[in-house]
Amino acid sequence: MLSSIILIEYRYHILSVFFKNSNGLKKSILIMASIGIVGAGLFGIYHFKKDSSDGRAFIWKVTTEIMADAPVFGVDFDRFKANYMNYQADYFEKNGETPEALVADNTYYAFNEWLQYAVENGLTGGVFLALFLYALFKVNVDKKEQFMVAISFSGLLAISGFALFSYPMQILPIKMIIVILLGFLSVLDRRKYKILNIQNKPHIPVFFKATVFILGTIGIVKGVEYANSLDRGFETWQNALNKYRYGDYDGALEDYAKAYPVFRKEGDFLMNYGKALSIAEQYGKAVGILEEAKQHLNTTIIETALGDAYKGLKQYDKAETAYYHAVTILSIVFTSKTL
Incomplete structure (x- = not known):
């Protein structure tokens, strides 16, 4: 609007x-x-999906506790989903069975990109963001190009508003739109600097040109190789998921092992791989993979699979700890169903 x-x-x-x-x-x-x-509209939207709204408010409340523990540098880029569930579990551990447990769930995003950015990057990242926004609003264009500025800023404003309640920066098409809109502003800015202006530097050494050409070629080749490896990795991962669903655990584990070098730092992949290992009763390997998964993501699925693996290894104290952590993450969601 x-x-x-x-x-x-x-x-x-x-x-x-x-x-x-x-x-x-x-x-x-x-x-x-x-x-x-506007007020009536917001009130109506809130009650249209009240549980969803309350769930977001609860996530923001817990997220501020993460921010308080790491205010300067944050918890590191893309580490929100590795930390949030532990704080949610701590919240219920301290406060008991609050009504907020009814809207608690496994959470990957803060449902507020500005807040998640602050948590992951802290005040240091906030300084860089402020400098970026300052440069953005200082864009100076010719009067005839003002319509492009209006289009670009209106698009960025729409995404910024969406970012207050959701996770647009996790959606690739929206990222591409942001890059295009920023590109418009950059091209139109009358004060932009041309670092390499070939027309004004006709005597660029051949060695420099050759170096740029070689590095550029290597970059393109490596980029294509990486994109192809990702493509093959996602296909193998999907095959593993399909085999897992049909009970072909040996085949699934074979595919997971093939895709592991590509996705060894991807929490969702490690969660799926570790769960399959636990189901296949390869408990030792399952513990290792699931502990790796917790470095990048934490959910009740990981904790319960970890509990199963430790139980299979007869390490009952560790199994109990994992199960208990899974329960405290969602608090009374489990206990109310049990009752």
């Missing part, structure tokens, strides 16, 4: 004409009516 209002106002100047030709009373009425409509 905000981005649409900006584009309509830029094209037709409805609001600017209204404010220019209206007295103070009409302006006040419009402002109050707008606030009332």
Whole structure:
């Protein structure tokens, strides 16, 4: 709605004409009516999916506790999902069976990109973000190109608003749109600097040109190789999942082992691999893979599979610890069903 209002106002100047030709009373009425409509809309949206809204509010509440423990440098890039569930378990451990447990679940994202960025990067990352936003708003373009600025900023504003309640930065098409919009602003900026302006530097050494060409070629080749390895890895991972669903655990484990070098730092993959190892009663390997998975992701699935693996190894104390942690992550969701 905000981005649409900006584009309509830029094209037709409805609001600017209204404010220019209206007295103070009409302006006040419009402002109050707008606030009332927005407020009523938000209230209605909240109650339309109340559990979902309450779940997000609870996630934000727990997320602020993570931020308090690592305010300067954060928990590190892309490490939110490795830390959050432990804090959720600690919250229920301290506060007991609160009503918030009814909306608790396995959580990968903070459902607020700004908050998740702050948690992962801390104040240090906040400084870089502030500098980036400052440079963004200082873009200076010719008057004839102002419409492209309006389009770019309205698109970025829409994504920024979406980022307050969801996880657009985890969605590839939205990332591509952001890059394109930022590219528009960069190209149109009259104050941009050209680091390599070939026209003004006709005597660039041949050695330098050859070096750039070789490095560029190597980069392209390596990039294509990596993309192909990812493609084959995802195909092998999917085959492993299909075999697992049909009970072909040996075949699934063979495919998981093939894909492991590609996804050895991918929490979801390690969770699937470790679970399959535990089901296949390869408990020693399962513990190793599941402990690796916890470095990148933590869910009740990992904890229960870890408990099963430790139980299979007859390490009952460790199994009990894993099971208990799985229960405390979701608190009364389990106990209420049991009762």
